[in-house]
Amino acid sequence: MxxxxxxxxxxxxxxxxxxxxxxxxxxxxxxxxxxLRHGLGAALATLDDPDALSAIELSLLVVAICVPVNTVCGIFAAYLLTKYEFSGRGVILVLIELPLSVSPVVAGLVWVLLFGGRGWFGPMLTHNHVQITFALPGILLATLFVTFPFVVRTVMPVLDARGREGEEAATMLGAGFWDIFLRVTLPGIGWALLSGVLLCAARALGEFGAVSVVSGHIPGVTETVPLRIETLYNDYQGVAAFTLAALLALASGLAVGLRGMLEWQHRATGAPRGNAA
Amino acid sequence: MTLASPAPPRPGPLATSFEPVPGRPRHVPPAGPGKGHGPTVIPGYRLSLGITIAWVSLLVLLPLAALAARPWEHGAGWLWHSLTQERALAALRLSFGTAFLAASLCTVAGLLLAWTIARVRPAGWRLLDAIIDLPFALPTAVAGITLATLYGRHGWVGAPLAGAGIKVAYTQAGIMIALVFVGLPFVVRSTLPVLNDLPHELEEAAQTLGARPGQIALRVLLPAILPALVTGFGLAFARGVGEYGSVIFIAGNRPLVSEIAPLLIVIRLQQFDYAGAAAIGLVMLLGAALILVALSLVRALLPAMAGARQPL
Incomplete structure (x- = not known):
């Protein structure tokens, strides 16, 4: 036996x-x-390509704009949803979860339906010479949509577990909103916030489907790193495509790995976990 | 422990000391049902409500309104015709069908992995546990070109398979492989914590009472983790239906055969058929929502069913 x-x-x-x-x-x-098929030198040499460099620049710019927006708004939303009870709370919760179950292509499609050439606001935008799709604003909107829930979802369980006593005590002592928010609420969510930010950044960096629909694939102008990888791959430039892909995987893996370590550490010390995956 | 966090913008001057502000209007929202916290006095309700509503409306509500409204702009008859075209039906069937099969495969493989990590603890199980998250960390386009090359005619796996007469890349089998790759972590991540939290005493008690290992597995462990397993299956299924980046490189993308629904959306957009693209998008969104609702129903029913079958 x-x-x-x-x-x-x-x-x-x-x-x-x-x-x-x-x-x-x-x-x-x-x-x-x-x-590394032809060695490290050959791989690194493919990075000496103005279109690849501008793709890296664009991707970093997208991360630098989208992550702070979704982080700040996400913290306020988590604060609202855990500190107050109000009618319509359930609706907001559902709407926050929704982008997670939407196909990336649909996440791009919705912005074309609104701002594309034949979109609801398309004619108005053309009239005023404003370009949203096939330009940076469209890429930003698509990325904001797919990275929307990450920070709220990681911060909410932690805020919920901490309860309202701290904030209520501070209110009784006469503190105003910003004092409470910055000195009572924020210090308690540090690690969860960082964990959410890392997830958000990894997704913003690697998003392909949503951005591909709105970007227009203009090399050197509206190509993010994942789109550049696609272009190179379809051009049979295998080493160049895989070098850029390996670089992207390393950056994204670093963010996700760091988050895993944070979670592990806080699970070990018994702190509540965020479940954002 | 306080980690550095980006400070939010400050619209007003920050008070440096705790001063009572008697004149500050305070909203006291009505107590919601269930929670029993009672009304709260914490300030900042209007500000956080305003920011949240603006954020959710602009980024989620407005786009969804467009997605819900635009398919109907040429009338319901046109919409029906657009959705029942052979090509659209084939794409939707392919996306939902392969996602279902892939999620089923993920459930079997994921259960094996989670179970082994939690109960067998083989050599290097910590590493094994970490490896599971790999697909979460790999951007979809990177996974796509890698899998297409690996399973392609000259790939490490594809070449031996081609020698045996099996073609994987650029067929429906290729789509399946990509979907299993992206779906696997969902099953393991929802099942493993439950298995880890399950007390060993349960199995020891069953063993003392004379249960064989197979009986313990089927009648003690499986019912306990079934809800988590269903959740994992649902997440993998919903993810697979909408998956794009990791699939299109390996799929071959032949209309009626290996063209997934998200790709058809892209193609219709390129033909300026906005309503037709939105129609497929709406069906996919409703399908994903239906999957999640159905699964939460199953989860709600499971304890009763399990309890009826075995009074533990």
Whole structure:
């Protein structure tokens, strides 16, 4: 009996490792293998491409704008949803969750329906010479939509677990909103906030579907890093595509890995967890 | 522990000391049902409500209104015709069908992984646990070109398979592989915490009472993790229906055969058929919502069903 159990355990362990290696590890190894197919020098040389550099610049700009907007608004929304009770709270909760279950392509499509050439506001925008789709504003809106829920969803459970006593005590002592917000509420959510910000940044950096619909793929102008990877791949420039892809995977992996470490640390100390994945 | 966090903008001068502000209007919202906290006196209700409503309306409500309204602009008959075109039906069937199959595969593989990590603790289980999150960390376009190359005719896996006469990339099997890749972590991440929290005493008690390992697995562990497993399946399914970046490179994208619904949206947009694109988008959104509602219903029913079958 004991031998059979040990054999079963060994079989299960091996099966799990084989599944994980075939399904998950092999693609990762292949990604770096393809990038380094002709050596590190050849791989790095492909980065000396003005279109690739401008794509990196654009992606960083998108992150630099979208992450703060969704972070600040996300904190206020989390504050609202955990400190007050009001009718319509459930509706706001559902609307916040919604972008998570929407296809990235739909997340891009909605902005074309609004601001594209034949969109609701399209003629008005053309008349005033404002370009939203096939330009930076469209890319920003699409990215804001797909990264919308991350910060609220990580911060809310922590704020909820902390209760309202701190804020209520501060109010009784006569503190105004900004004192309470900056000195009582914010200091308590530091790690959860950072965790949400990291997720938000990783997604903003790597978003492909939504941005691809609104960007127009103009090399050097409206191509973010994922779109540049697609262009290179379709041009049969394998090493260049995979080098940029490996770079993007490293940046995104760093953010997600850092978040994992934060979660691990706070799980170990018994702090409440955010579930944002 | 306080980590550096970006400070929010300050519209007004920040008070440096705690001064009583008797004149400040304070909104006391009515107590909501259920929670029993009672009315709150904390200031900042109007400000945070204003910011939240502006943010949600501009970024979610307005776009969704366009998505809900535009399919109807040529009338209901046109909408029906646009959605029942052979190409649209094939794309929707492909997206929902492969996502369902892939989510089922993910559930089996994910259960094996979660179970093994939690109960068997094989050599290197911590590393195994960390590896599961890989697809979450890999941007979809990166996963897409990598899988297409790996399973392509000259790829490490694709070449031996091609030698055996099996073609994976540029077929529906390729779509399935991409969807299993992106869906797997959802199942493991929703199942593993429940398995970890399940007390070992439960299994020991069953064992003392004479249950065989197979019985323990089927009648003690499985019912306990079934709700989590259903959640994981649903998340993987919903994600798979809308997946784009990791699929299009490996799919082959032949109309009627391997053209997924999100790609058809892109194609219709390129033809300036906004209403037709919105129609498919709306069906996909409603489908995803339906999946999530159905699964929460199943989850609500599960404890009763499990309890009826086995009085533990």
């Amino acid at each position: 004991s031998l059979r159990i040990r054999a079963t355990r060994w079989l299960l362990g091996s099966a799990a490792w084989i599944v994980a290696i075939l399904l998950l590890v092999l693609p990762l190894v292949s990604l770096f293998g393809e990038a």
